[in-house]
Amino acid sequence: MTFARRVHPLKRAAWRLAGCRSTAPGVLLTFDDGPHPEHTPAVLDRLAAFGLTAAFFLVGKRITDPSLVARIATAGHVLGNHTFAHAVPRWRDFRSAVADVARCQVVVPAARLFRPPLGRLTPGLWLAARRHHLPILAWSLDSGDWRCRTPADAAACAAEVVAAVRPGDVVLFHDDHPWAVPVLDAVLPALARR
Ligand SMILES: [Zn+2]
Structure with missing residues (x-):
């Protein structure tokens, strides 16, 4: 596989300890790094x-239009805190990590989950999530959609996700790039047929 990647079982176990849950036996789709003024509405559609x-x-x-956040919530989706700045998490950045999560929670007060940037949980981010009572949700299957550069890439990425996805998976996508929609256009009909 070029795009889709299953996380290492040990990493999954660590996430479970940190409060990760999937919606077994279904598949939970998750979208990181938005909102994007153009691609997020298309994903919502x-x-x-x-x-x-x-x-x-x-x-x-990245929130330039709060009404887009409201639109996500109104459509019944769950909002998550992915920090304010999306800085690369560093083990020793304790105060800045706590402040960054808090700052995101101010602009997304309805956030009910937390996911650290790059999936890297540090002590500061872990504590910040606890302070805001945000369960940490990782993923079990990374679509690798952010690596797509061409329509052929999007088709290959989608095919890999469809082949790999299993009940209970938490699948990682990103809604900040133009290939999210082509990938979904192939993945969603295939999932719906199951
Ligand atoms: Zn991210």
Whole structure:
């Protein structure tokens, strides 16, 4: 596989200890790094067409239009805190990590979940999530969609996700790039047929 990647079982176990849950036996779709003014609405349209809800882990500093956040929530999706700045988590950055999560929670007060940038949980991020009573949700299957550069890439990525996905999976996508929609256009009909 070029795009889709299953996380290491040991990493999954660590996430379970940190409060990770999937919606077994279904598949939970999750979208990181938005909101994006163009791609997020398109993703919302695709999900609505299939009657699906997902979790959106928002980056606070990328919110330029609060009405888009409201639209995500109104459509029944779960909002998640993905920090304000999306800085690369560093083990020793304790105070800045706590402050970054708090700052995101101010602009997304309805956030009910937390996911650290790059999936890297540090002590500061862990404590910050606890302070805000945000369960940490990782993923079990990384679509690798952010690596797509061409329509052929998007088709290959989608095919790999469809081949790999299993009941109970938490699948990672990103709604901040133009290939999210082509990938979903192939993945969602295949999931709906199951
Ligand atoms: Zn991210």
